[in-house]
Every structure is written in C-alpha cells, then in structure tokens.
Amino acid sequence: MKEGKKNAQRIIPDTSSVIDGIISTGVEREDYRDYDICIPEGVVAELEAQANRGLEIGFRGLEELQKLQDMAKEGAIRLYFCGKRPNLDQVKLARGGEIDALIRETAREAKGKFITGDRIQSMIARAKGIDVDFVKPEYKERGPLIVDKFFTPDTMSVHLKNKVPPMAKKGSIKEVRYVQIRDEPCTFYELKEISRELMDRARSDQNSFFELSFTGASVLQIGKMRIAIANPPFSDDVEITIVRPVASVSLDQYRMSEMLKERIRAQRGILIAGPPGAGKSTFAAGIATFLNDKGFVVKTMESPRDLQVPPEITQYGPLDGSMENTADVLLLVRPDYTIYDEVRKTRDFEIFADMRLAGVGMIGVVHANRAVDAIQRLIGRVELGVIPQVVDTVIFIDKGEVANVQTLQFTVKVPAGMMEEDLARPVILISDFETGRNEFEIYTYGEQVVVMPLGNEEARKPAWALAEGEVQSVLQEYASGPVSVEMVSDSRALVKVREKDMPRIIGKGGSTIDDIEKMLGIHIDVRKFESEKEEKKKGAKDTRPHRPIIERSSRHVILNVPELATQDVEVYAGETFLFSATVGRHGDIKVRTDSDVAGNVMEAVETGEAVWVKVA
The missing domain is CATH 3.30.450 (Beta-Lactamase)
Incomplete structure (x- = not known):
C-alpha cells in the first residue's frame, strides 16, 4: 500500500459505502476532504463480479470509483488501493461473507476508519475491535425524475x-x-x-x-x-x-349488483379474468379496498408489488424467491382474504388451491380471453372434482368494466346431449350469475375432460339430432319403407311411417313400441305419413349423424356405434371426411393404432373436434 500524506486521516470504505455513494457525498460536503481514501481490492473484485453478472449495482459501484478517481486528480482526496485481491473461491462464496471478511482484515491492516453502510458489517467489525463508522445513505429531498x-x-x-x-x-x-x-x-x-x-x-x-x-x-x-x-x-x-396506474378505482365506479358485492364478501374463491391491459389489477385493488373498508383482514401476494391499496393492507412478495414460503407465512397471519396477483404457473394455481382449501378467502388475477378460459386453466392443475371448492366465481373484466360473471356448481347428472340414465356422472355446471342460465358443463368422457358449451334451443339441436338418428336406426328394422323422426323434446319423438308399417312397429297391444321406448328411454308417438308427397320428402332425407364412443386398445382405435351395426358408413371430424368403413355386427369400427386414419381420429379427439358417423 502506498503511503499517504503524513498525519493525514485515512478511511477504508466497504462495498456498500461505495455503491451508495457515501464517500463521494462526504467529500462534496468536505467531511472527507484532504483524506487518504484506501479502497480494498476486495471491494473492486466484488463490484467487478457484480458488473460481469449484469447487475446494475456493480456498474453503479464502478462509476463511484471513477468519480473518486476524478476527485483525487483534482486534489480533493488521495486515493489508494490496498489489501489482497480475493481468489476465485472467495468470490464464489461472497454471499457467505468471505469477501466481507477479507475487506475487514484489510481495514485492520490499513489502520484507518472503516466506513460501511451495512449494519451487519459494522456490528462484526465493532465486535472484532475495528474502528468503524456505520453511515446510512442520505435521504435527500427528492425532486422530479x-x-x-x-x-x-x-x-x-x-x-x-x-x-x-x-x-x-x-x-x-x-x-x-x-x-x-x-x-x-x-x-x-x-x-x-x-x-x-x-x-x-x-x-x-x-x-x-x-x-x-x-x-x-x-x-x-x-x-x-x-x-x-x-x-x-x-x-x-x-x-x-x-x-403506472392512471386511476385508483373503487367498486362504486363499476356496474355491480349488491348481490355480487355480497358474494364477494362471503369469503369465496374468486378469479378475476381478462386479457392483458383490461384493468384486472385495478379491479382487484378496488376489491381489496372494499373488503378492507368492510372490516376484513386483507393481504396481497404479488410479484412485483404494484397494486394500489391502502397502507392497512400489507403487500407480500415471494419469500426467499418462493410464493409457497409466502403462503406458509400468510397462513400463520390468518387473513380473511388474500389477493393473489398474476396467477400464471402451475405452482401458482396449486398454492392458490391450497390456501383456499385451508379456509382463506382467495381472489386471483388470471390472464384469459373468456371467463370459461380462466376455469379451463385449472384443469389438470387442480383435481377436477375440487375445482368448484377452489373457485366458485369468475369475474371477467374487459376494457375496465365487469363484462361477465360466472358461477360454478358441482352436481351429478346426465351430461347435455346424452340420453341414457346410466351415463350420469359428476358434472361441473358453469352458470351466468345474473340470469342463472347454464352456459357450460365440464365432465370426464373416457380419459378426456370435456368442456361443453350449452346454448339456446338452436344450440341444442345437434345433440337432439344424434337421438333422432338413433331412433330412426332402430325403427328402420321394423319398417319396409322410409321412417321420419323428429325430436320434439329431449324425451319425446314424433315418428312418421307408412300406414302398412304401423302395426309391425306398434305390435300387439302396443308391446313392441313399449319395448322400443324402454330401450331408447324416450316416448315415441307413431303416426302415418299424411300424403305421398310428405312420404317422399321424408324418405329422401339422409340418415342423421351419430356420435361414436371412442376407445383405444393396444392395437386398435375402436369407434362404437351399435345402432349402425353391419351398415356402410362414413366417418367425419367436424366437417372433414376421414374414411369409409363397414360397421361390424357388434357395432364396432376398428382401425389399427399405427395407421394414419387412427392418428387423425385421436388428433380430433385431443383437439376437441367432434367425431361423427353417418350411413353412406
């Protein structure tokens, strides 16, 4: 180390005091003017390592050293570098305090005043008998940026x-x-x-x-x-x-019914969904303020923490880099509600579900283009039967307005479009909150999870059309002429046949039609064609489409359509023709799993495309 001016006071700064600009600020105030300033090589090495990793604090510290060098050239201070440069192992162990220990040792050898802005560093230095000053960075009055x-x-x-x-x-x-x-x-x-x-x-x-x-x-x-x-x-x-937020919005500025506000207050699992920039976080902050004003204990989980909420609401970030650790702390804090901003990854959904099932009212912010899309993001991340317990309300925000609210309910029923009672299964019903009208059903079908939209009567016609085709196929076995079937409800069909075919279909004392009704599970009203023109018109219609049950074995993909047994058929995916085949006498169409045809069928199933069959 070079010798400074005789009897001059000497200071040795650590890394924190260099980064925070404590030394240059002291020189400008003339507190350290005409001092010998000795920079430990450990400080230089640590700043260099930080800058090489692309960290801004490293660049900031190196710029401070340049500033001190300029002050030395002007004669305001005398600047020296002292001590040993740390080796590679010490740099790697910087977080464990190896470089800090080297800097303290340099300060002891240099026999000057050790300057630090790190409280722990100052406490250890004082415990080791080093002359140390703990100097906090100045909080200057902040002007505009x-x-x-x-x-x-x-x-x-x-x-x-x-x-x-x-x-x-x-x-x-x-x-x-x-x-x-x-x-x-x-x-x-x-x-x-x-x-x-x-x-x-x-x-x-x-x-x-x-x-x-x-x-x-x-x-x-x-x-x-x-x-x-x-x-x-x-x-x-x-x-x-x-x-930056352009507005802090309260719930009173949204078009919301008192019924929805009451639902929000009831400690539920709620998702706030919408596309980026739609105002989801602003709405979430409004809900947090609303619940806080109603006397609830509200906390937030955010990364970054940018919700504009009152000071009474504590905002938590990832603890030690993990939201899971944050959740563990929050469960000890016992909030009534937690706002989870930006639920994106699988682990986020799992943490959200864990906290909700622990009894905490949870409100999550999710990116989605529709309300139902937010629910679909839970599928595969949360067990299907648990979803309504985790999330029972979805509020969709679009352009700063509450555009749609959906509620979830768990029940056991026959899914829409299916006829047989033995097909009943657990179903999640998604309904419009204001009208109560069911909009979607979620259920399992084989190994697939189906999200089925439920529209008005017009939208239900395809499901009824499947039933019409099944009825027509069964009755065609009893009639020699054309059969016309019209489903007038999901449990009643109007059938028209030639007059000479009616006795065979009805049977003695109605026995045959009774057996058919029991088999199909619907009531059938049999009538004759009113005219030859009507008969010709009805008889010319193509057979209705049939939805097969699709299974996969080790060797075959199997399409099961027992109502079309032994008939020549065409198989479609949506509007796309896939292949022609003859249905076996047990109602099966088998294609080898290694064939292109099987690949097309399974691809359609995986993408949600409807696979259907009609008589060729």
Missing part, C-alpha cells in the same frame, strides 16, 4: 429503447393509444443516465425498492411506478419500460 417529463396525466406507460423514439400508451383502459412522444430517438448515454437515477432512487427512497434483479434485467418499484430495465445479453439493446 428525468422520466417524469415523458408522462402526462393520461399516460399509462412509457417505453424507451436505444435508437428508437420514446413511445407511450395513452388514454384510458377503455381506449388505449400507442403513440410516439418525441422525434429524436433515445441514446445509449441518455438511457444509462435514466437507469442510474432510477437505481439511486430505488436504493435510497424509503417508498421505493428493488423487486427483482437478474443478469441483464432489473425490476424496480418507485412510488406508484413499476420500472423494468433490460440490458444485453437478456435483450438486444438497452430498454426501459415504466408503467
């Missing part, structure tokens, strides 16, 4: 990128415009200056913090602004995105 000039009252977000003119999203949630806000493109040095200022503010302002810090990316929260800073190699160039 450079990025503030890009914002207007209706600006939702600002997007800055090197060599690209600044852009912004403006307007309201109902009408957003993406516009250019300056002709000159951003420069590298301008973005670095903005980045440095934002980092300093996040580090020194009590209302700001670092949310995430990765190689090439940092996320900050400064007041109400959420800032994402991206650098190469993570991004192709330097980019800064600043997002």
Whole structure:
C-alpha cells in the first residue's frame, strides 16, 4: 500500500459505502476532504463480479470509483488501493461473507476508519475491535425524475429503447393509444443516465425498492411506478419500460349488483379474468379496498408489488424467491382474504388451491380471453372434482368494466346431449350469475375432460339430432319403407311411417313400441305419413349423424356405434371426411393404432373436434 500524506486521516470504505455513494457525498460536503481514501481490492473484485453478472449495482459501484478517481486528480482526496485481491473461491462464496471478511482484515491492516453502510458489517467489525463508522445513505429531498417529463396525466406507460423514439400508451383502459412522444430517438448515454437515477432512487427512497434483479434485467418499484430495465445479453439493446396506474378505482365506479358485492364478501374463491391491459389489477385493488373498508383482514401476494391499496393492507412478495414460503407465512397471519396477483404457473394455481382449501378467502388475477378460459386453466392443475371448492366465481373484466360473471356448481347428472340414465356422472355446471342460465358443463368422457358449451334451443339441436338418428336406426328394422323422426323434446319423438308399417312397429297391444321406448328411454308417438308427397320428402332425407364412443386398445382405435351395426358408413371430424368403413355386427369400427386414419381420429379427439358417423 502506498503511503499517504503524513498525519493525514485515512478511511477504508466497504462495498456498500461505495455503491451508495457515501464517500463521494462526504467529500462534496468536505467531511472527507484532504483524506487518504484506501479502497480494498476486495471491494473492486466484488463490484467487478457484480458488473460481469449484469447487475446494475456493480456498474453503479464502478462509476463511484471513477468519480473518486476524478476527485483525487483534482486534489480533493488521495486515493489508494490496498489489501489482497480475493481468489476465485472467495468470490464464489461472497454471499457467505468471505469477501466481507477479507475487506475487514484489510481495514485492520490499513489502520484507518472503516466506513460501511451495512449494519451487519459494522456490528462484526465493532465486535472484532475495528474502528468503524456505520453511515446510512442520505435521504435527500427528492425532486422530479428525468422520466417524469415523458408522462402526462393520461399516460399509462412509457417505453424507451436505444435508437428508437420514446413511445407511450395513452388514454384510458377503455381506449388505449400507442403513440410516439418525441422525434429524436433515445441514446445509449441518455438511457444509462435514466437507469442510474432510477437505481439511486430505488436504493435510497424509503417508498421505493428493488423487486427483482437478474443478469441483464432489473425490476424496480418507485412510488406508484413499476420500472423494468433490460440490458444485453437478456435483450438486444438497452430498454426501459415504466408503467403506472392512471386511476385508483373503487367498486362504486363499476356496474355491480349488491348481490355480487355480497358474494364477494362471503369469503369465496374468486378469479378475476381478462386479457392483458383490461384493468384486472385495478379491479382487484378496488376489491381489496372494499373488503378492507368492510372490516376484513386483507393481504396481497404479488410479484412485483404494484397494486394500489391502502397502507392497512400489507403487500407480500415471494419469500426467499418462493410464493409457497409466502403462503406458509400468510397462513400463520390468518387473513380473511388474500389477493393473489398474476396467477400464471402451475405452482401458482396449486398454492392458490391450497390456501383456499385451508379456509382463506382467495381472489386471483388470471390472464384469459373468456371467463370459461380462466376455469379451463385449472384443469389438470387442480383435481377436477375440487375445482368448484377452489373457485366458485369468475369475474371477467374487459376494457375496465365487469363484462361477465360466472358461477360454478358441482352436481351429478346426465351430461347435455346424452340420453341414457346410466351415463350420469359428476358434472361441473358453469352458470351466468345474473340470469342463472347454464352456459357450460365440464365432465370426464373416457380419459378426456370435456368442456361443453350449452346454448339456446338452436344450440341444442345437434345433440337432439344424434337421438333422432338413433331412433330412426332402430325403427328402420321394423319398417319396409322410409321412417321420419323428429325430436320434439329431449324425451319425446314424433315418428312418421307408412300406414302398412304401423302395426309391425306398434305390435300387439302396443308391446313392441313399449319395448322400443324402454330401450331408447324416450316416448315415441307413431303416426302415418299424411300424403305421398310428405312420404317422399321424408324418405329422401339422409340418415342423421351419430356420435361414436371412442376407445383405444393396444392395437386398435375402436369407434362404437351399435345402432349402425353391419351398415356402410362414413366417418367425419367436424366437417372433414376421414374414411369409409363397414360397421361390424357388434357395432364396432376398428382401425389399427399405427395407421394414419387412427392418428387423425385421436388428433380430433385431443383437439376437441367432434367425431361423427353417418350411413353412406
């Protein structure tokens, strides 16, 4: 180590005091003017390692060293570097305190005042008898930021990128415009200056913090602004995105019935769904405020923590990088409600379900294009029969408005479109909250989970058409001429045949028709054709489509249509013709699993495309 000025006071800063600018600030205030400042090599190595990992604090510390070097050239201080440079193993163990220990040892050998902004470092140094000063970074009165000039009252977000003119999203949630806000493109040095200022503010302002810090990316929260800073190699160039809420909305500003508000208060499992930018988080913050005002204990789970909620509501981030750890703490805190912002990954849904089943009222924010899509995101992540216990209400937000509310109910019934009572199974009914009308059914069919839309009578006709085809196929065995079948309800059919075929279909004392009705599970009203013209018209109709039961064995894909046994048929997926075949006498169509035909059938099943069969 070089010798400084005789009798000059000497200070040895640690990494934290360099990053926080404590030394240069002291020199500017003349507290450290004409001092010998000895920078441990351990500090330089730690800053270099952080900068190499793309962490902004590393660059900030190196810039501070450059600033101190400039002050030394001006004669304000004398700057030296001292101590041993840490080896590779010590750098790798930096989190365990190896470099901090090396810096303390350098401070002891240099025989000066050890300056640190790290409380733990100061406590250990004092315990080891080192002359140490614990100096907190100054909280200066904060003026406007450079990025503030890009914002207007209706600006939702600002997007800055090197060599690209600044852009912004403006307007309201109902009408957003993406516009250019300056002709000159951003420069590298301008973005670095903005980045440095934002980092300093996040580090020194009590209302700001670092949310995430990765190689090439940092996320900050400064007041109400959420800032994402991206650098190469993570991004192709330097980019800064600043997002802020344009409004804090209470539930009174939404068109909501008292019945829905009462449902929200009832400690339920609720999903707030909608596309990106629709106003989901704003609505969630409104619900949090509403519940807090009603006397409930409300907490949030967020990453990043950017919901605009009252100070009474504590906002939690990932504990030690895991929301699972956060959930464990929250269960000890015992909130009435937890707002889980951004439920995306499988683990998020599992944590949401665990907390809900533990009795906590849960409100999750989910990206979805329809309310039912939010429910479908639970399938495969949460056991099907448990879904209504985890989520019983979905509120769909579109352009800042409550567009749709759906409720979930668990029951056992015959799914819509199926006729036989022995096909009854557990079904999740999804209904419109306001009208009570059933809109979807979710149930298992073989190994598949089916999400079946239920429309009006017009939408139900395809299911009835399947029943008409089945009735027609059965009665055709008793009639020599054409058979016309019309389903007038899901349990009653009107059948017309030639007059000479009626006795054979009805049977002695109605015995035959009784057997047919029991077999089909519907009431059949048999009548004759009124005229030859009607008979010809009805007889010319194609046979109705049939929905086969599809099974898969080790060698075959099997389509079971017993009502079409021994007949030549055509098989379709939606509107696409797949193949022709002859149905076996047991009602089976078998195709080898290694054939293209079998592949087409299974692909249609997996994508939800309807597979159907008609007589050729």
